[in-house]
Amino acid sequence: MKIRGGQPRGRRLQLGVRGRDGGAISALNINRTGAPMSGSEPLDRAASSLVPPTGGKTRAKDSFDPIRHQLLTGAILLATTIVALFSSGAVLAVCGAALAAVHWLSGRRWARAIEKAREEKRFLDEQLIQSQKLAAIGELSAGIGHEINNPIAIIGQEAEWMRHLLQEEPGKTEEISDSLREIVRQVERCRDITQKLLNFARKMEPVFQGVDVNRLVDDMAKLVEKEAKLRSIRVIRIFQSDLPALFTDPPLLRQVVLNLLNNAMHAVGEKGAITITTSASGRDFVNIVVSDTGCGIPKENLGRIFDPFFTTKPQGQGTGLGLSMCHGIMDRLGGRISVSSEVGKGSSFSLALPADK
Amino acid sequence: MPLSPKVLIVDDEERFRTTLGKLLTVKGLQVDNVGSAREALALLGENNYDVILLDVKMPEMSGVEALAEIKKINSGIEVIILTGHASVDVAMEIMKLGGYDYLLKPCPVEELLAKIETAYDRKREREGRGPKL
Amino acid sequence: MEKFRVLVVDDEIDFLETIVKRLQKRGLDATGVDSGVKALKLLEGEHFDVVILDVKMPGMDGLDTLKEMKRKRPFMEVIMLTGHASVESGMQGIQFGAFDYVMKPANLDELMEKMTQAYERKTLHEERKSSGRSGAAGSVRG
Numbered sequence: 001m002k003i004r005g006g007q008p009r010g011r012r013l014q015l016g017v018r019g020r021d022g023g024a025i026s027a028l029n030i031n032r033t034g035a036p037m038s039g040s041e042p043l044d045r046a047a048s049s050l051v052p053p054t055g056g057k058t059r060a061k062d063s064f065d066p067i068r069h070q071l072l073t074g075a076i077l078l079a080t081t082i083v084a085l086f087s088s089g090a091v092l093a094v095c096g097a098a099l100a101a102v103h104w105l106s107g108r109r110w111a112r113a114i115e116k117a118r119e120e121k122r123f124l125d126e127q128l129i130q131s132q133k134l135a136a137i138g139e140l141s142a143g144i145g146h147e148i149n150n151p152i153a154i155i156g157q158e159a160e161w162m163r164h165l166l167q168e169e170p171g172k173t174e175e176i177s178d179s180l181r182e183i184v185r186q187v188e189r190c191r192d193i194t195q196k197l198l199n200f201a202r203k204m205e206p207v208f209q210g211v212d213v214n215r216l217v218d219d220m221a222k223l224v225e226k227e228a229k230l231r232s233i234r235v236i237r238i239f240q241s242d243l244p245a246l247f248t249d250p251p252l253l254r255q256v257v258l259n260l261l262n263n264a265m266h267a268v269g270e271k272g273a274i275t276i277t278t279s280a281s282g283r284d285f286v287n288i289v290v291s292d293t294g295c296g297i298p299k300e301n302l303g304r305i306f307d308p309f310f311t312t313k314p315q316g317q318g319t320g321l322g323l324s325m326c327h328g329i330m331d332r333l334g335g336r337i338s339v340s341s342e343v344g345k346g347s348s349f350s351l352a353l354p355a356d357k
Numbered sequence: 358m359p360l361s362p363k364v365l366i367v368d369d370e371e372r373f374r375t376t377l378g379k380l381l382t383v384k385g386l387q388v389d390n391v392g393s394a395r396e397a398l399a400l401l402g403e404n405n406y407d408v409i410l411l412d413v414k415m416p417e418m419s420g421v422e423a424l425a426e427i428k429k430i431n432s433g434i435e436v437i438i439l440t441g442h443a444s445v446d447v448a449m450e451i452m453k454l455g456g457y458d459y460l461l462k463p464c465p466v467e468e469l470l471a472k473i474e475t476a477y478d479r480k481r482e483r484e485g486r487g488p489k490l
Numbered sequence: 491m492e493k494f495r496v497l498v499v500d501d502e503i504d505f506l507e508t509i510v511k512r513l514q515k516r517g518l519d520a521t522g523v524d525s526g527v528k529a530l531k532l533l534e535g536e537h538f539d540v541v542i543l544d545v546k547m548p549g550m551d552g553l554d555t556l557k558e559m560k561r562k563r564p565f566m567e568v569i570m571l572t573g574h575a576s577v578e579s580g581m582q583g584i585q586f587g588a589f590d591y592v593m594k595p596a597n598l599d600e601l602m603e604k605m606t607q608a609y610e611r612k613t614l615h616e617e618r619k620s621s622g623r624s625g626a627a628g629s630v631r632g
Binding site for chain 1 (some may be wrong): 574575576577580581584585586587588589590591593607610611614615618
Binding site for chain 2 (some may be wrong): 153154156164168186
């Protein structure tokens with residue numbers, strides 16, 4: 001299977017995908033989350049739409065149950081019609097046997113067709129993931145371009161200014177050193193960005209250790225508390241005392257929690273509250289939720305906040321890597337991060353970590 | 358009538374706009390600089406700028422939005438957009454809105470200066486004053 | 491408890507001497523220096539498992555020292571010690587690879603616990619590296 005000219009168009013990616021036998025399967029419009037958009041239905045949904053909605057239970061492990069159900073429904077309908085026509089028990093029995101045979105045969109045919117469709121879907125999925133990766137790289141390089149070009153532009157100008165001073169006004173040594181200092185500062189800024197990117201790209205496997213979640217969260221809360229107090233932001237802790245044991249990478253989890261707290265502080269600005277909640281979902285998951293009473297996130301941004309370099313902060317104040325880094329870390333820890341938000345009311349970021357690793 | 362173009366730099370990177378201002382000033386231009394589109398719009402009423410250098414990515418009001426506003430207030434001003442990364446979409450939008458040119462950061466001051474001068478000449482020509490020599 | 495090597499870096503000499511003594515009493519092989527530059531110099535010739543590093547020091551501050559330390563010894567774990575909790579420095583410290591942050595005045599039991607965890611992490615990390623598993627720390631995939 002080959003991607004035929006996957007070309008990014010704005011934020012979407014259009015794909016023409018060919019089947020292994022060379023025939024076109026379908027053209028899909030995908031967005032970056034991989035959810036199919038207008039254009040064509042995914043095969044799964046197309047297959048399931050064949051099946052009428054049923055009230056009865058279907059066995060989950062039998063993957064062809066819906067189809068069998070449909071055939072049976074058809075058989076019963078047909079049988080009922082025949083009964084109505086002939087009112088004969090004998091005919092009904094014959095029809096019943098024939099239908100059972102048809103059902104069995106077509107079940108197998110369907111099974112093969114669906115298996116084939118599923119296989120195609122697997123290939124399609126792989127292609128989609130691949131093209132999503134390409135799209136992500138494209139976006140990433142645009143982001144890097146912007147983040148790095150600004151400091152480089154400043155460095156270039158400072159160098160030109162220094163050249164001017166050295167040629168025309170060499171006595172102004174203080175101004176020359178000021179330009180030099182600025183160059184060093186901007187180089188540092190570039191280095192921070194590349195460093196963060198490297199950390200971001202580094203597939204450093206997490207080191208799992210036993211962690212007392214409440215204490216870890218409490219430690220990070222302490223780091224923000226002082227500044228919060230100065231800005232009349234209350235930090236409220238609602239900790240569940242008997243959390244299941246958690247094996248995770250402590251510094252990585254700290255990084256995520258602190259990032260969320262820092263974002264919450266930014267969102268609130270002044271006067272408000274940040275609530276940190278820890279809880280367990282059964283014995284399987286430990287949840288950490290950071291909620292704020294801040295400005296909230298507009299709906300149109302909600303889908304992009306985990307994208308690398310997406311930021312609403314002014315130039316130089318945020319690289320837009322924080323939340324995407326959190327997302328990456330949570331992936332590596334086997335957990336999840338999710339967000340809910342309402343403009344003007346606040347945002348809530350939830351972390352779910354598997355309790356048993 | 359000013360003999361050299363009057364330029365306004367709009368960029369939220371303070372150091373970028375101040376040093377650029379100094380570099381253009383020593384080349385004989387009259388330069389002001391501000392850190393946001395809002396401040397720029399406020400200045401337009403009382404000043405007759407010839408060329409505006411406008412950053413694209415700024416908080417609150419982006420350069421593209423600002424461009425539309427500037428053209429509403431005074432369509433005669435030539436606007437050169439500066440940006441950290443090229444995007445076809447943004448470039449198209451800028452041209453549609455009447456932006457004069459589009460420059461990628463970082464760019465040498467000489468190149469920028471040349472663009473400012475041709476933009477200025479064009480403005481004067483349109484105003485019927487003929488090109489500057 | 492396993493005896494591991496600890497380096498304490500703090501410009502307050504009184505605090506430094508006291509904490510080194512107390513850590514030694516607890517059975518650790520502890521050394522103290524009063525500046526980031528001295529710490530980095532010491533690292534050229536010696537190995538430590540865990541570093542306790544003061545954030546606010548004159549000259550080379552804790553964050554710069556941390557960056558250099560992590561560059562030189564990526565597996566050595568560093569615990570930042572801070573008198574003034576600051577979100578920004580916390581974010582940076584953790585970003586640059588600090589294991590944890592401890593607020594001054596530090597409770598010794600708490601510090602011991604964190605150091606033990608940091609040491610455990612270092613051991614786990616090194617074990618994995620020596621067992622040659624893929625995706626070893628520090629490798630960057632293009």
